[in-house]
Amino acid sequence: MLLHKTTRTFSRLNLARQLSTSTSSHRPPRVLVTGSLGQLGSTMVSALRSRFGSENVIASDIKKPTVDQRNAGPFVFADVLNYRSLEQITVDYGIDWVVHFSAVLSAAGERNPTLGLSVNVNGFQNVLELAKNHRLRLLSPSTMGAFGPTTPKDATPDLTIMRPNTIYGISKVHMELMGEYYTEKYGVDFRSLRYPGIISADTPPGGGTTDYAIDIFHGALKHNSYTCFLKAETRLPMAYIDDCIRGTMQLLEAPEHSLSQRVYNVHACDFTPAELAEEIRHQHSESFTINYQPDSRQVIADTWPRTMADDAARSDWGWNPVIGTPEMTRIMLEKLRPMYQNTALDHDVSAAEPAAINTESAAPAAAVLAH
Ligand SMILES: NC(=O)C1=CN([C@@H]2O[C@H](COP(=O)(O)OP(=O)(O)OC[C@H]3O[C@@H](n4cnc5c(N)ncnc54)[C@H](O)[C@@H]3O)[C@@H](O)[C@H]2O)C=CC1
Numbered sequence: 001m002l003l004h005k006t007t008r009t010f011s012r013l014n015l016a017r018q019l020s021t022s023t024s025s026h027r028p029p030r031v032l033v034t035g036s037l038g039q040l041g042s043t044m045v046s047a048l049r050s051r052f053g054s055e056n057v058i059a060s061d062i063k064k065p066t067v068d069q070r071n072a073g074p075f076v077f078a079d080v081l082n083y084r085s086l087e088q089i090t091v092d093y094g095i096d097w098v099v100h101f102s103a104v105l106s107a108a109g110e111r112n113p114t115l116g117l118s119v120n121v122n123g124f125q126n127v128l129e130l131a132k133n134h135r136l137r138l139l140s141p142s143t144m145g146a147f148g149p150t151t152p153k154d155a156t157p158d159l160t161i162m163r164p165n166t167i168y169g170i171s172k173v174h175m176e177l178m179g180e181y182y183t184e185k186y187g188v189d190f191r192s193l194r195y196p197g198i199i200s201a202d203t204p205p206g207g208g209t210t211d212y213a214i215d216i217f218h219g220a221l222k223h224n225s226y227t228c229f230l231k232a233e234t235r236l237p238m239a240y241i242d243d244c245i246r247g248t249m250q251l252l253e254a255p256e257h258s259l260s261q262r263v264y265n266v267h268a269c270d271f272t273p274a275e276l277a278e279e280i281r282h283q284h285s286e287s288f289t290i291n292y293q294p295d296s297r298q299v300i301a302d303t304w305p306r307t308m309a310d311d312a313a314r315s316d317w318g319w320n321p322v323i324g325t326p327e328m329t330r331i332m333l334e335k336l337r338p339m340y341q342n343t344a345l346d347h348d349v350s351a352a353e354p355a356a357i358n359t360e361s362a363a364p365a366a367a368v369l370a371h
């Protein structure tokens, strides 16, 4: 009897979910992207706009967009800590789906735990309530940082020990569990991927432990040398942004019945700083040098997987990354080279100079050059 009642409740939830989060066949979904001016957000907005039309994708952040970003389509100020303003945007624009990219990343979260907790936990809670109250589909990425020091490091499975010891990791495990809870309890169509480190040339990284894998290209092109904040042998899972965004679109659009779980590992390639430096030597300059000055980010990286198993993502909704380390290196060098074309290679770099590239303040300077 109890079983029967439970089954009926879930059937009603499933029906309600399908009716509410699928949009009318006459029009594409209208999507709100939070944190759209971050490293991944602007590329995600472009992909969504190509697919659903510019007017159907509402970009948002608490930062000021560039003129190009503002002219590319609708942009609104949205602080994810303010539920009422999220609700107003949802009503005003008739939002169907939310892609929630606002977050404080691993290294930034350790520097400012209060901010990390607030944005990652309270901000997500607001978006989750929004999805529940307005019947929205919600995609919010998780991270390999949700794993911790006691997690198996190689071919880390989807379901395993998760005892992270960073604010970022703890808040992402909270996000995963709350998303699953709202799916079960309220029929929210919550979807998530545990990204590896994401590499892109178009937008600067936002304060993570994997940022070195972007900074190193700026160092190579500007100084022909780089001082890395991780040790030579630190292997981490990574993906080039095109694979990441294509996969995110695939999960976002996958029919709900194809999802056997709500949170999926995704893995594209993996390398150590020494291996990446070798690839840069091979493709860019044989005299490229790398030095190692591990800092607090090494402690974080040591708790993360070396590789992740992503079989469920591949079989459920077609995760299929195509860009490996050599191809990613080629693309990064090609995209960033024009930025440094007039910079003579400097083989006599003082120790302090390349170290500056490691700070998050160096990346925005590169982005300004890029615009
Ligand atoms: N970039 C990467 O390598 C990885 C990213 N992810 C996840 O992907 C998502 C996007 O990451 P990124 O673009 O790299 O992050 P990011 O740090 O570059 O961008 C985050 C954005 O959130 C915005 N934001 C901060 N506080 C906000 C608030 N109160 N209200 C609204 N917006 C706010 C920031 O202004 C920023 O534009 C995050 O959930 C992150 O955890 C997961 C694994 C790897």
Ligand SMILES: CC(=O)[C@H](N)C(=O)O
Binding pocket: 105, 106, 107, 143, 144, 145, 168, 195, 196, 197, 198, 207, 208, 209, 210, 211
């Ligand atoms: C892997 C991530 O989540 C991010 N790039 C970070 O290093 O914090």
